[in-house]
Amino acid sequence: MKTFSALALVVGLTATAYSQAPFTIVSPKNGATVREVVEIAMPDGSVPQGTFIGVMVDDKFIEATVPVQVKDRLVYRLDTKGRAIPDGQHTLTIRLYGNVGGKPAVVEESSVQVKVGNHEGFNIPEDGTYVHYKFTPGRKISYTVEIGQLVSTLSEARNRIGGRAAELPVAFEKIRVLIACDDRKPDGTGLIRTQLLPYAGKDYVVATVDNEDRPTKRHEAEFAPIYRLLTKAGREVYADAPAWYGIEGFVGRDSLTDLFVMLPLPLLPEDKVKVGSTWRSQILFQVGSLAEARESGKAAVGIAASGRLVNFEWEQGKRCARIHYELAFAEGSRETPTLRMQGREFKNDRRTSYEQDVWVSLDEGVLVRQDFRVQADFKVEQPSAGQTPGGRTGPQIGGGPPGTGGGGSVGSPSIDLYSPAGGQRRGGPSMGGGAPQGGGPQVGGGPAAGGRQGGGATFVRQTLYVRMTMEK
Numbered sequence: 001m002k003t004f005s006a007l008a009l010v011v012g013l014t015a016t017a018y019s020q021a022p023f024t025i026v027s028p029k030n031g032a033t034v035r036e037v038v039e040i041a042m043p044d045g046s047v048p049q050g051t052f053i054g055v056m057v058d059d060k061f062i063e064a065t066v067p068v069q070v071k072d073r074l075v076y077r078l079d080t081k082g083r084a085i086p087d088g089q090h091t092l093t094i095r096l097y098g099n100v101g102g103k104p105a106v107v108e109e110s111s112v113q114v115k116v117g118n119h120e121g122f123n124i125p126e127d128g129t130y131v132h133y134k135f136t137p138g139r140k141i142s143y144t145v146e147i148g149q150l151v152s153t154l155s156e157a158r159n160r161i162g163g164r165a166a167e168l169p170v171a172f173e174k175i176r177v178l179i180a181c182d183d184r185k186p187d188g189t190g191l192i193r194t195q196l197l198p199y200a201g202k203d204y205v206v207a208t209v210d211n212e213d214r215p216t217k218r219h220e221a222e223f224a225p226i227y228r229l230l231t232k233a234g235r236e237v238y239a240d241a242p243a244w245y246g247i248e249g250f251v252g253r254d255s256l257t258d259l260f261v262m263l264p265l266p267l268l269p270e271d272k273v274k275v276g277s278t279w280r281s282q283i284l285f286q287v288g289s290l291a292e293a294r295e296s297g298k299a300a301v302g303i304a305a306s307g308r309l310v311n312f313e314w315e316q317g318k319r320c321a322r323i324h325y326e327l328a329f330a331e332g333s334r335e336t337p338t339l340r341m342q343g344r345e346f347k348n349d350r351r352t353s354y355e356q357d358v359w360v361s362l363d364e365g366v367l368v369r370q371d372f373r374v375q376a377d378f379k380v381e382q383p384s385a386g387q388t389p390g391g392r393t394g395p396q397i398g399g400g401p402p403g404t405g406g407g408g409s410v411g412s413p414s415i416d417l418y419s420p421a422g423g424q425r426r427g428g429p430s431m432g433g434g435a436p437q438g439g440g441p442q443v444g445g446g447p448a449a450g451g452r453q454g455g456g457a458t459f460v461r462q463t464l465y466v467r468m469t470m471e472k
Contacts, residue, residue, distance in 0.1 A: 021046040025092070033116075035080065041070075043074070057078075081118055087120060088115065088116060091113055096108040131309070141366060144471055145175050145469075146465075150463040151168050155458055159344050175207050177196060177197060179192060189231050193227055196259055196261045208417070223258075223259055233267060239298055261417055266284065268358075269309070277309045283303055303354065305325040320362065329351065352376045370466075370468045376462050
């Protein structure tokens with residue numbers, strides 16, 4: 001139930017001075033069922049300048065912040081999944097903090113009872129269900145794809161005493177991609193077209209292409225499609241980027257400015273699954289070049305990984321199966337067991353991990369979201385006094401998935417843009433894959449070797465992430 005309270009008379013007078021509109025929760029309504037990100041809305045003007053709100057769930061403090069203006073309301077977005085708020089009845093409370101006697105104090109409060117239902121509405125048979133793509137001819141889905149790199153460093157001494165490394169963003173790019181189904185065979189195999197899209201309301205995109213060392217502006221007329229034949233589980237039967245053919249007698253060719261994006265759809269389990277089911281699968285990467293895709297008839301290569309069905313949950317308003325894939329390689333030292341027991345941030349001298357979380361709609365059979373992460377941890381000995389660090393600057397995830405020919409050419413795992421005239425990708429956020437077969441993580445100068453003189457060691461973590469989200 002919604003409530004309103006003031007502290008004492010003097011505090012109440014202070015609150016009156018602050019308030020320009022009633023401080024109350026406009027939505028969600030009392031007794032509502034909520035899922036995913038809940039917009040807690042307040043009247044416009046109810047949080048005056050110089051004040052802020054505190055958010056609580058069941059008397060547990062969540063965050064102190066200032067709500068954002070959304071049209072004629074103030075809104076705080078509570079991520080019930082990200083905050084791991086369990087399904088069931090909960091009390092959402094917001095408190096208005098003002099300056100009382102020179103100190104922050106609660107001057108107003110409002111609460112509402114809601115039911116969180118992120119995992120309700122699923123009637124899964126006891127023996128499980130199929131989680132497959134349902135390719136529908138004519139269906140076109142656009143996605144926003146973000147790729148970024150983060151770098152963290154922490155001295156070996158600070159790691160031993162439980163220090164935490166701060167993440168530093170070093171690169172970020174965003175594009176839009178169309179995934180369309182042009183045909184479907186009786187066995188469920190789909191002819192899938194993948195193509196770059198311009199920004200919403202624009203006719204261009206700004207991104208790093210394989211033969212460039214910085215982002216450039218490229219127009220919609222340059223965007224060309226990749227075609228794939230995919231099974232219901234996402235296994236690639238064939239892939240090609242057809243050359244353009246002019247009038248009769250002319251040889252097929254690409255424009256030298258055409259851009260192709262070879263974005264693999266995640267693999268899905270072949271058999272029925274239920275919560276907790278595990279299976280052997282692969283994490284897919286795009287191949288190293290457009291020429292390689294045309295020659296081999298494959299636009300994706302994979303590395304072995306374990307799959308697990310984490311849960312059935314709502315994502316973007318859709319009933320989804322959430323699948324997790326992972327693969328990790330680690331090289332320990334004599335200190336590794338102790339560091340693990342103590343829960344230290346860096347537990348191994350070298351570690352490379354791949355993780356992919358996938359949300360697939362049970363009703364529509366389409367990819368709703370995927371989060372992909374490659375993380376490389378490694379220890380770098382600092383040079384003693386008088387020594388000069390050499391090699392490349394900055395930590396780099398090197399190598400490449402098996403079969404790609406080593407490091408560098410693969411670029412990012414999912415959203416490199418290829419031009420027929422391109423060579424090896426240089427600029428922008430990039431990754432060679434990092435699988436041990438390709439050489440593993442490597443480091444030269446930069447954050448790892450550019451520290452103080454006098455020996456010692458520094459742990460370095462480089463993370464590359466790709467987030468692909470269906471647009472509403």
